[in-house]
Amino acid sequence: MDAVQQPPVSGINVIGLTKNDYRGKPSTLCKGCGHDSISQRIISVAYDLAIRPQQIIKMSGIGCSSKTPAYFLNQSHGFNGLHGRMPSAATGALLANHTMAAIGVSGDGDTGSIGLGQFKHMVRRNLPMVYIIENNGVYGLTKGQFSATADEGQRLKYAGVNELPAIDVCLEALVADCGFVARSFAGDPRQVEQLLKAALSHNGTAVLDIISPCVSFNDHEDSTKSYAWGKAHEEIINEFSFIPAREEITVDYEEGETVEVKMHDGARIQLRKLDGKHDPRDRYAALRLLEEAHRSQELITGLIYVDEGRRSLAEREHLSETPLAHLTERELRPSQAALDSLMAELM
Amino acid sequence: MDAVQQPPVSGINVIGLTKNDYRGKPSTLCKGCGHDSISQRIISVAYDLAIRPQQIIKMSGIGCSSKTPAYFLNQSHGFNGLHGRMPSAATGALLANHTMAAIGVSGDGDTGSIGLGQFKHMVRRNLPMVYIIENNGVYGLTKGQFSATADEGQRLKYAGVNELPAIDVCLEALVADCGFVARSFAGDPRQVEQLLKAALSHNGTAVLDIISPCVSFNDHEDSTKSYAWGKAHEEIINEFSFIPAREEITVDYEEGETVEVKMHDGARIQLRKLDGKHDPRDRYAALRLLEEAHRSQELITGLIYVDEGRRSLAEREHLSETPLAHLTERELRPSQAALDSLMAELM
Amino acid sequence: MADLQNSPASVNNFCIVAATINGSGSQTANNVLVRALFRMGIPVSGKNIFPSNIQGLPTWFHIRVSEAGYVGRRDTTEVLVALNRSTAAQDIASVAPGGVVIYPTEWKLTEDRSDVFYYALPVQQMAKDSGANAELRPYVANMVYVGALAELLGIDLDEIERAISDHFGGKKNPIALNFGVVKAAVEYTRQNLPKRDSFRVQRSDKTAGRVMINGNSAGAMGAIFGGVSVAAWYPITPSTSLVDALGDYAKDLRVNKDTDEHYYSIVQAEDELAAIGIVIGAGWMGARAMTSTSGPGISLMTEYLGFAYFTDIPCVVWDIQRMGPSTGLPTRTSQGDILMAYYLGHGDTRHVLLLPASMEECFEFGWRAFDLADRLQTPVFVMSDLDLGMNLWMSERFAYPDKPFDRGKVLSAEDLKRLGGFNRYSDADDNSGVGPRTLPGTDHPLAAYFVRGSGHNAHAEYTEKPDEWMANLERLARKHETARTLVPAPVVDEVDGAEIGIISYGSNDPAIREARDMLAKAGVETSYLRLRALPTTKEFQTFAAKYDRLYVIENNFDGQMRHILQTEAPARANAMRAVKLCDGLPLTGLWIAKTIVSLEQER
Amino acid sequence: MADLQNSPASVNNFCIVAATINGSGSQTANNVLVRALFRMGIPVSGKNIFPSNIQGLPTWFHIRVSEAGYVGRRDTTEVLVALNRSTAAQDIASVAPGGVVIYPTEWKLTEDRSDVFYYALPVQQMAKDSGANAELRPYVANMVYVGALAELLGIDLDEIERAISDHFGGKKNPIALNFGVVKAAVEYTRQNLPKRDSFRVQRSDKTAGRVMINGNSAGAMGAIFGGVSVAAWYPITPSTSLVDALGDYAKDLRVNKDTDEHYYSIVQAEDELAAIGIVIGAGWMGARAMTSTSGPGISLMTEYLGFAYFTDIPCVVWDIQRMGPSTGLPTRTSQGDILMAYYLGHGDTRHVLLLPASMEECFEFGWRAFDLADRLQTPVFVMSDLDLGMNLWMSERFAYPDKPFDRGKVLSAEDLKRLGGFNRYSDADDNSGVGPRTLPGTDHPLAAYFVRGSGHNAHAEYTEKPDEWMANLERLARKHETARTLVPAPVVDEVDGAEIGIISYGSNDPAIREARDMLAKAGVETSYLRLRALPTTKEFQTFAAKYDRLYVIENNFDGQMRHILQTEAPARANAMRAVKLCDGLPLTGLWIAKTIVSLEQER
Numbered sequence A, B: 001m002d003a004v005q006q007p008p009v010s011g012i013n014v015i016g017l018t019k020n021d022y023r024g025k026p027s028t029l030c031k032g033c034g035h036d037s038i039s040q041r042i043i044s045v046a047y048d049l050a051i052r053p054q055q056i057i058k059m060s061g062i063g064c065s066s067k068t069p070a071y072f073l074n075q076s077h078g079f080n081g082l083h084g085r086m087p088s089a090a091t092g093a094l095l096a097n098h099t100m101a102a103i104g105v106s107g108d109g110d111t112g113s114i115g116l117g118q119f120k121h122m123v124r125r126n127l128p129m130v131y132i133i134e135n136n137g138v139y140g141l142t143k144g145q146f147s148a149t150a151d152e153g154q155r156l157k158y159a160g161v162n163e164l165p166a167i168d169v170c171l172e173a174l175v176a177d178c179g180f181v182a183r184s185f186a187g188d189p190r191q192v193e194q195l196l197k198a199a200l201s202h203n204g205t206a207v208l209d210i211i212s213p214c215v216s217f218n219d220h221e222d223s224t225k226s227y228a229w230g231k232a233h234e235e236i237i238n239e240f241s242f243i244p245a246r247e248e249i250t251v252d253y254e255e256g257e258t259v260e261v262k263m264h265d266g267a268r269i270q271l272r273k274l275d276g277k278h279d280p281r282d283r284y285a286a287l288r289l290l291e292e293a294h295r296s297q298e299l300i301t302g303l304i305y306v307d308e309g310r311r312s313l314a315e316r317e318h319l320s321e322t323p324l325a326h327l328t329e330r331e332l333r334p335s336q337a338a339l340d341s342l343m344a345e346l347m
Numbered sequence C, D: 001m002a003d004l005q006n007s008p009a010s011v012n013n014f015c016i017v018a019a020t021i022n023g024s025g026s027q028t029a030n031n032v033l034v035r036a037l038f039r040m041g042i043p044v045s046g047k048n049i050f051p052s053n054i055q056g057l058p059t060w061f062h063i064r065v066s067e068a069g070y071v072g073r074r075d076t077t078e079v080l081v082a083l084n085r086s087t088a089a090q091d092i093a094s095v096a097p098g099g100v101v102i103y104p105t106e107w108k109l110t111e112d113r114s115d116v117f118y119y120a121l122p123v124q125q126m127a128k129d130s131g132a133n134a135e136l137r138p139y140v141a142n143m144v145y146v147g148a149l150a151e152l153l154g155i156d157l158d159e160i161e162r163a164i165s166d167h168f169g170g171k172k173n174p175i176a177l178n179f180g181v182v183k184a185a186v187e188y189t190r191q192n193l194p195k196r197d198s199f200r201v202q203r204s205d206k207t208a209g210r211v212m213i214n215g216n217s218a219g220a221m222g223a224i225f226g227g228v229s230v231a232a233w234y235p236i237t238p239s240t241s242l243v244d245a246l247g248d249y250a251k252d253l254r255v256n257k258d259t260d261e262h263y264y265s266i267v268q269a270e271d272e273l274a275a276i277g278i279v280i281g282a283g284w285m286g287a288r289a290m291t292s293t294s295g296p297g298i299s300l301m302t303e304y305l306g307f308a309y310f311t312d313i314p315c316v317v318w319d320i321q322r323m324g325p326s327t328g329l330p331t332r333t334s335q336g337d338i339l340m341a342y343y344l345g346h347g348d349t350r351h352v353l354l355l356p357a358s359m360e361e362c363f364e365f366g367w368r369a370f371d372l373a374d375r376l377q378t379p380v381f382v383m384s385d386l387d388l389g390m391n392l393w394m395s396e397r398f399a400y401p402d403k404p405f406d407r408g409k410v411l412s413a414e415d416l417k418r419l420g421g422f423n424r425y426s427d428a429d430d431n432s433g434v435g436p437r438t439l440p441g442t443d444h445p446l447a448a449y450f451v452r453g454s455g456h457n458a459h460a461e462y463t464e465k466p467d468e469w470m471a472n473l474e475r476l477a478r479k480h481e482t483a484r485t486l487v488p489a490p491v492v493d494e495v496d497g498a499e500i501g502i503i504s505y506g507s508n509d510p511a512i513r514e515a516r517d518m519l520a521k522a523g524v525e526t527s528y529l530r531l532r533a534l535p536t537t538k539e540f541q542t543f544a545a546k547y548d549r550l551y552v553i554e555n556n557f558d559g560q561m562r563h564i565l566q567t568e569a570p571a572r573a574n575a576m577r578a579v580k581l582c583d584g585l586p587l588t589g590l591w592i593a594k595t596i597v598s599l600e601q602e603r
Ligand SMILES: Cc1ncc(C[n+]2csc(CCOP(=O)(O)OP(=O)(O)O)c2C)c(N)n1
Pocket: A062, A063, A064, A065, A066, A083, A106, A107, A108, A109, A110, A111, A134, A136, A138, A139, A140, A141, A142, A147, D234, D235, D236, D237, D272, D296, D297, D300, D327
């Protein structure tokens, strides 16, 4: 299979695992896809933090992004569920075993379109998991329709002009009382890893919105100019038959800085990295921050809001120390005597 | 049928209809239910504004609240759809005929729980309709479970203590770029009618969150004291078999004032009516307002946010002046010649 | 045909119907009556025909007493308690000749039927005299008819007092208040309403050692004994009370009183799509997980249940069937979800369905479903209905589970060490169609596998290869065959020389028993096979092959089970005739008997 | 048995398979080849066997040329274009003896099969020499095999140039660039690769007046001519391209160029629950509304489609079936949603399904579905599949609709004045099971009625009354019977003396035609009934009664249609045998013929 092969590395971490032990199957995503770099960050962080792969569950929905759990942490159980319905499955899994750490990977369509309801209710329950949105503003796997996070007025060859305002998943998380809200850019390894580490240590839902460019479904201005990539073309074939190999887009900028990033389609986005001035404990400041960014068409990156105060779902449920999934007949099946007294009440 | 009968009234409005022409079937809701008073407000407003009933469609989901469209505007077509899925049906209906005015009635469970996703996406599309949430914080029709808008820490006999933070449907509408966000209280006829009139004149989604007490499903503290309304009771029977007749709760207070309202269960809520100081055109001020009220456990009533600027769905879709539903074979079926040329392209 | 009729009404054999307005509190009175009669040793059943609203609409509570032990619905009303003015006319018209009508004096009713016996009581006056505060008067008013019936029918007052006291958990004041009203009504009746009708009850011994319960409580109890630890649900009539009961039992039996640790979790989800997602996530993780819902909920669970079927994740789904299609009649019973549940999901799917017909089976299937789900690694549906679930049934005391948990093929870290690995979707060891699974958290480098609803091979790897795809579907087909050998076998009652085979399932059972007795009396012998699960088992094949005419009796419109059975036994498809009714009410023995006779005559 | 085999490969009769990597742009080359062959008058079909990802996984494009006009899948490969290193080994192994293998010189392949003819071309070198910029080289490289095949098989270069020019809409540069590569490849082949194999094409006259198209475009075109004005959808393979085509046609044919008014609206919903809600809301309002989806989408639409069935709201639902259960194989074909769609919804529901088998029928059912939906006031499903929908098929030119719109029973304000009212759910006028409806906005005080999924009577009022409930279900049953008389009748081809009756539907048709010819050659005569809709019609009953053995041929695992037919004709249930395969690929004539023969021998 012609897929992204990952270079082997030497060295072991404190629990004696090599980085390879944290890898997954070869990726089948497009070359240069932002999602693949995020997988690499997860692998590095898990290796650095010396997490036991057996203590992790990987959850995802449906989409190119949601395929990625197959491409990292081979030694962790994975659950690639249904489109937009991963939060509920994760809720059940963590109720059944609250000692597991969950990493969820979703897409902007998976979370912002079909999955918005489950996403909001998961946040409301404060389900303890790292919830990553690999946000490219399009439906990658179905070939380039707009998702709910696409910017108003944005133009794509396939989908035309987006007439609808974008859903800001960070704002959505915030108003749903999320205790950890952060944003980053797939091409910023340093920041993504920092935020991943912080998210993994958060007890509750940690929402990490990572802008992750889709190399395949955007307007190849250049090529269209030199190359009649017109309507006639699309009509005849039912798929984008040609996906030119692209380079991954990377950025490196400091706190407080703003950078302009050129997407594969020539479009530009503004990233502003938060600095010490922003107090992520002030929900109200976080709201203002996102509202302002919304107006100035900026993307704020960094830790936007954090509140360690909320009880997580597991705590609220008074779950037994032993995971429910490990309870035996002894705890679970009442005695004959118990049945007798229940019967007595009904006579 | 033993149901709330409405006193006949005399007088006709400018299009020659009597108030009776705006009534519906007798209500089958509990005596004193806040929902019934909202129905009365809709009847009055439609009469006062002399709306042609045939120009209105009544949309709803499932719940006690969603039953109410049967209890007003008998001469308007009604669509009592599925639980949480009314927004999509309304979208289709208004696309098919953008000349109709739509009044949607939903409940807090219908909108905040099962329906949150469709609600948010309807707002995002700015579907031109008045969307009323008859908000009682419980599932009335299924007998008293908490809905997503129930306050954290609230206690109900049936459902125990609510461990989850409340969803604020106004805040949800606001962050989804809603162009009209207002809140009122079912027992405040003056304000409800004012806001209904404003909402009806808004071109886009007008969200009206109306606190509407459920007389049946709250803890009858008093009765339980004098009266062993205990667990044993509930175990034996599968329904709340006895619903004492209650009086409707009404309030009358001025702009800028704050009133404390005692619910049937003795619980108290704080209502604060907005005054001239709040500029409903400032989205950011609206955010702050709701955020502060959230902290101070207050319910802000009045027009919280308005923005006439957004294009409504119908405009964005460039819909033909003639409603799509009224187009004939002439506009809809292309000619033989058109078919021939399509065929020619494929040879 | 003259031969077919309800056993003539008489002592310990008639039906009381209390016609009231819902929300008026009559349930307390009805339950007191049922319990008192039950404790007098008289077989009794209580069915509530109620509206889909909270307050103000008509409700009918049917109390059937039957020395012969018939607990199905009886389609005649012998004793009417008329407390709902708006339905009084029809209610009274429906009373059988010679029957009884009890009503409030305040109505000033013209007693225009000469063939029934009227008894008028000053209901409101007595409520007033009770001393109850104004708000509670309508409630205690119901005790008036309890007293009147007690006196007229001879219901033991001590039993009524006991029932009231149980009802109010021994609390003095309410007991005194309510029983006071009962006694006053007895007194009034004795003084003013001389007995004219022929109905009465007398102590019997038919209920000794038995219990009274509803199917939702029985099912919940069964789930508790089956080891359920995660339940997720979304409120919907008539399934809500199952989860309510589950919560009540769990609070008593599953909380560590010292540490306040909960050995369970019940989550009210935001909707049914989420509820089933939670259940499946928990099942994957290794908990015994269930949901309870009704038709509309099953519709919303379609996609995720197809996923669980295809990824081999165990879970239990209770469908308390109500009348569909669509929202239909939320408070009326039906067996209308059989076809949908059996074939639920896009692509080729056939699920395992359990079909309880009694309180014992609601309890037994309640725990057995989890063993089946774990053994087969698949969703198991328990198809109850509103009649079973929400009505009051007499029952033998429940039998304690006769076997320990069967968790099925679950590999531990030790197993993996020994085996040096595993193939998640390979049944090479036993061709059962079920492969070994590991639970997340299993501490072994080879424990992990990847669950996906897309194409996967025996090693749980993604595949689009035609042969690997087919191999997996064939494995699932083997699993379906294995299920035939594990599900509860049908209950068969064969009569020598019978040419007729009756096939049915679920809550129709009591009516069918009654119908068979009527038919026998009329000289029509029948054999009877009661399905207790799908897929069908060999016993079904034998039975279907044996009888010339097969009558498939169902409480739905299309004859859904018949459609399935016709594909299971094509050679007998043409012998299967539908005996079906779908009016929102439980079937009655008389209707079944008459229908079979007329179909027989058509031949 | 020796008799059964593919017609021997030769002139105008073989299968070309281009094995490439998806995302590499080979579709352009494949389409150019198909079009050129088609225009040479040779019957041809193009099937893309592609993976469920965007770039980098194996893809196989099958181009079958068949003078005899067989356009179903052929299960041998005579000419292989091997451009995917990772699958080269299996690909080459799959080539029939005497076959051809074209591959890139750069591979330095060891040509280890002596029974095939290898032709190596310097693909990358030629792409470089083309002068295309680096990014586009992989794309133009595909033109190399176009040229090689043209030279080796004798494909007319002018036709290739014409196809390329059509493909690029006449734009000079790309045409020059691509055709330049073709010519270079032709030149290279002529110089260095002397023809050794026996395959070639020659001009014929079999495609005159015909068109090439895919089923999703044909269906979209049909919908446009059927007057669709509201479409709501959610992206899902393989149905997405139907809505894409709908949008393209609508932009051309439904926009008022002067005012920019749109006479249509296509909404990408947030999910399928919303998509179907939009469609049903629009259908209620009176627009002709449709959606297009696939299995997972149908699962999510279950609840709302049950609602539309029960509230009598017309709409059209295209199910472009892909392989399930669950996510299954999104890019592989299947007929696995038949049972689910027919019984979709809780409670008693049976829907109307149309079963197109050709491009003409995709077009015809595309418009007819709306007339049926309006006439029957119910959802109408069009059950297509990936093979029909996304592959390239030869077709007669589409016939213009032979009748004007039938909007069914819709009452205007004038009608209401005349009638003085109406009963929404009463079919008293014709017992068709369909009542009259009014559209919202109808300007009459009596026009309004209330739509609800809960119990309703003939006047559209809420009811829980058993008799009113039953009356409504009986009306819906009458509607189902009416549907039998309105849906497209089966296409029947009977052969005197045949004992075997073949029953099938949909995309299996071309393979069945081929199989029947093979069987006939082998002395096995068969009659053939092709269902074009459910419910079944009288023609089906006649046919089923007539033949001793009935083979029901399906591209699913459980034999879903057979299950339905067994309930429709119970007397013949046992005569129906399943001929089914479910491996993600279209059935082949050879497999069908062999399977029937072996089943015949089993007897
Ligand atoms: C119920 C359902 N509807 C539609 C689809 C088709 N589908 C697969 S992926 C996808 C969108 C994915 O978009 P996103 O979540 O943004 O992921 P990306 O591919 O962009 O990473 C859709 C609509 C599906 N698999 N299931």
